[in-house]
Amino acid sequence: MYLVLLGPPGAGKGTQAAILARKQKLAHISTGDMLRDAVKDGSDLGLKARQYMDRGELVPDDVVVGITRERLQAPDARRGFVLDGFPRTAAQAEKLDEILVDLDMQLQMIVNLEVPERELIRRLTGRRVCPKCAKSYHLVFNPPRSLGICDECGNDLVQRDDDKESTVRQRLEVYHKQTEPLVQYYSESGLLFTIDGIGSVQQVNERLEDLLE
Ligand code: AP5
Ligand code: MG
Ligand code: ZN
Numbered sequence: 001m002y003l004v005l006l007g008p009p010g011a012g013k014g015t016q017a018a019i020l021a022r023k024q025k026l027a028h029i030s031t032g033d034m035l036r037d038a039v040k041d042g043s044d045l046g047l048k049a050r051q052y053m054d055r056g057e058l059v060p061d062d063v064v065v066g067i068t069r070e071r072l073q074a075p076d077a078r079r080g081f082v083l084d085g086f087p088r089t090a091a092q093a094e095k096l097d098e099i100l101v102d103l104d105m106q107l108q109m110i111v112n113l114e115v116p117e118r119e120l121i122r123r124l125t126g127r128r129v130c131p132k133c134a135k136s137y138h139l140v141f142n143p144p145r146s147l148g149i150c151d152e153c154g155n156d157l158v159q160r161d162d163d164k165e166s167t168v169r170q171r172l173e174v175y176h177k178q179t180e181p182l183v184q185y186y187s188e189s190g191l192l193f194t195i196d197g198i199g200s201v202q203q204v205n206e207r208l209e210d211l212l213e
Contacts, residue, residue: 002105004083007113009171010120011197014136017084019205027076030084033134034067056162056170065095088179110186113197124168128157
């Protein structure tokens with residue numbers, strides 16, 4: 001299964017992609033996570049990406065397309081993937097089409113998670129993440145079993161630098177300008193499905209799994 005999760009920042013792409021990947025044995029490909037890893041490593045790519053990420057802007061297409069192309073070539077991706085946070089611009093969507101043709105893979109579905117803006121802001125400003133395994137939590141909506149500690153690996157949870165309210169608003173604006181037009185792009189392909197992203201993590205997961213069946 002080759003799948004794309006689309007939706008605004010905070011819609012629950014990462015949360016749902018992680019569950020799907022585990023249950024359906026898919027590669028979870030998150031460009032946000034890959035870029036944060038590069039920042040943590042202090043690589044040239046990380047240094048470049050960081051300037052954009054801290055401002056809530058998109059990292060240039062050529063950078064993101066390059067790392068995604070490489071990731072899609074790995075054997076685990078061939079067995080099935082869920083793309084989380086890519087594509088995010090029309091140029092990225094066109095490149096993805098080209099890459100998949102080259103790799104002889106075909107998208108089965110693009111799922112758009114719909115969540116109203118007020119809820120997105122609540123989700124993002126209350127989010128805490130594990131810097132080690134990238135699992136994401138919420139102080140109120142999706143808390144870890146013990147306060148401030150990752151359920152999966154026991155690491156201390158942190159707040160992402162770009163989850164401050166001012167940066168969150170900037171990311172939402174960037175989403176409307178640059179990413180939302182992809183809904184139109186994909187609806188023309190006939191592969192786009194929209195699901196309601198409101199409700200518990202579990203409820204949204206059930207909607208997603210029903211759709212995949
Ligand atoms: P990225 O990491 O992709 O951030 P984003 O799109 O802004 O999305 P988020 O990770 O914030 O949201 P999500 O939908 O994954 O939500 P989550 O599941 O965590 O990108 C970061 C930056 O990297 C970008 O700003 C850009 O600079 C750069 N970048 C990345 N990809 C790029 C690309 N393709 N091109 C260019 N630049 C790129 O959930 C959010 C919160 O809600 C959590 O606290 C979670 O616990 C909670 N939650 C989840 N589901 C529910 C629910 N059902 N009910 C209540 N709470 C919930
Ligand atoms: Mg995410
Ligand atoms: Zn962890």
